[in-house]
Amino acid sequence: MRDIVIPGRPGGIRARVYSPGLDAPGVIVYYHGGGWVVGSLDGWDASCRALAVASGCDLVSVDYRLAPEHVFPAAVDDAFDALVWVASGPDGLAAGRPVVVAGDSAGGNLATVCALRARDAGGPALAMQLLVYPVTDSDLERREYHAYGGDEFIVNRRDMIWFWDHYAPDPADRVSPEAAPLRAPDLSGLPPAYVITAEHDPLREEGFEYAERLRTARVAVEHRHFGSQIHGFFTFVNVLDDADKAVADVGLAVRAAVEAAAAPAKQ
Numbered sequence: 001m002r003d004i005v006i007p008g009r010p011g012g013i014r015a016r017v018y019s020p021g022l023d024a025p026g027v028i029v030y031y032h033g034g035g036w037v038v039g040s041l042d043g044w045d046a047s048c049r050a051l052a053v054a055s056g057c058d059l060v061s062v063d064y065r066l067a068p069e070h071v072f073p074a075a076v077d078d079a080f081d082a083l084v085w086v087a088s089g090p091d092g093l094a095a096g097r098p099v100v101v102a103g104d105s106a107g108g109n110l111a112t113v114c115a116l117r118a119r120d121a122g123g124p125a126l127a128m129q130l131l132v133y134p135v136t137d138s139d140l141e142r143r144e145y146h147a148y149g150g151d152e153f154i155v156n157r158r159d160m161i162w163f164w165d166h167y168a169p170d171p172a173d174r175v176s177p178e179a180a181p182l183r184a185p186d187l188s189g190l191p192p193a194y195v196i197t198a199e200h201d202p203l204r205e206e207g208f209e210y211a212e213r214l215r216t217a218r219v220a221v222e223h224r225h226f227g228s229q230i231h232g233f234f235t236f237v238n239v240l241d242d243a244d245k246a247v248a249d250v251g252l253a254v255r256a257a258v259e260a261a262a263a264p265a266k267q
Contacts, residue, residue: 001049003041006062008081010074014063015082016041017093018052026098026127026258028052028059029083029114033105033132033232035155035163036075037067043235047104047247050237054251057100057258060086060093064110067166072173079110080117087124098127098261100254101191104234105155105203106163108134112181112210119189126191127261130250132234133196133203136182136210138164138174148202155231157202182206187213192220194253196246201231222253 001019005012028051032044041063052059064078086092087099101118103111108131115129145157168174177184193214197207211223226233229242236243 006082006085008085009077010065010070013065013078013082014041016045016048016061016063018048018059018061020052020056020058024056024058024097025255025262026055026057026100027086027094028055028057028100028102028130028254029086030059030061031064031079031103031107031110032061033103033107033235034066035159036072036106036109036167037163039066039106047235047237047243050244050247051102051251051254054247055254055258056251057254058093068169071166071170072168072176072179075106075110075167076113076117076178080114083114083118084124098258099124100128100130100257101126102130102132102254103134104132105231106135106167108132109136109179109181112136113178115190116177116181116184116187125261128254128257129191129193130254131193131195131207131210132246133198133201133207133231134210135203135206136180137206138168138180139206140164142202142205144205145202148200153200153230155202160202182210182213187217187219190214190217190219192257193222194250195221195223196234196250197223197225198229198231198233199225199227200229203231224249 032039062082065074101111195211
């Protein structure tokens with residue numbers, strides 16, 4: 001593991017690189033959760049280590065700028081700048097290897113948006129998008145938000161209102177597909193997706209909807225739903241059996257995706 005600084009618009013984006021072995025077949029660019037307001041490299045260290053080991057891939061955890069000091073689209077810009085740098089040229093870490101974009105919660109939101117930006121910009125090419133209970137919409141009146149409005153779980157409607165108020169205080173920004181990717185008019189041409197949702201989660205419904213929108217757009221989707229889990233469970237590796245299982249399964253899927261993406265280049 002080593003800490004680096006990636007060139008970016010704010011002058012430098014901190015990141016942490018996890019290398020599980022000498023012959024890693026691909027690179028995962030990972031964005032942590034935290035509602036675009038909290039979260040850190042250290043807070044996601046255990047789950048990033050576990051995912052790097054499970055996939056056998058190098059993993060770059062990106063410390064994007066946080067709100068309210070840096071409102072939308074600062075986090076998106078940092079996330080995409082980091083992705084482009086990792087994937088590009090001799091200075092990037094990928095060095096021609098397949099790249100997967102990934103994240104959980106607000107980080108899953110950034111991963112979806114980076115996949116859309118990459119498609120619209122003509123690159124970088126992505127082997128897969130890993131979306132762990134992603135934020136895909138800004139509609140806080142959804143049924144699931146009201147169902148989980150109390151304090152029983154890690155994230156509730158009041159929390160999400162607070163996060164959105166800090167991240168995108170201008171209501172006009174919240175309907176942008178770069179803030180709420182479920183509102184993108186076209187999801188075709190995106191990389192294969194692996195989507196994880198949790199039952200006791202105000203983001204459950206929009207995660208299901210995004211997976212279905214991708215399928216409708218003829219994007220390959222594997223959707224894993226954890227019926228007994230809460231928002232945030234994926235990061236509780238070495239604590240929750242479901243977290244360990246989810247990371248192990250994702251690792252296999254990532255490995256398969258990068259090997260499939262690398263195969264044409266070897267022919």
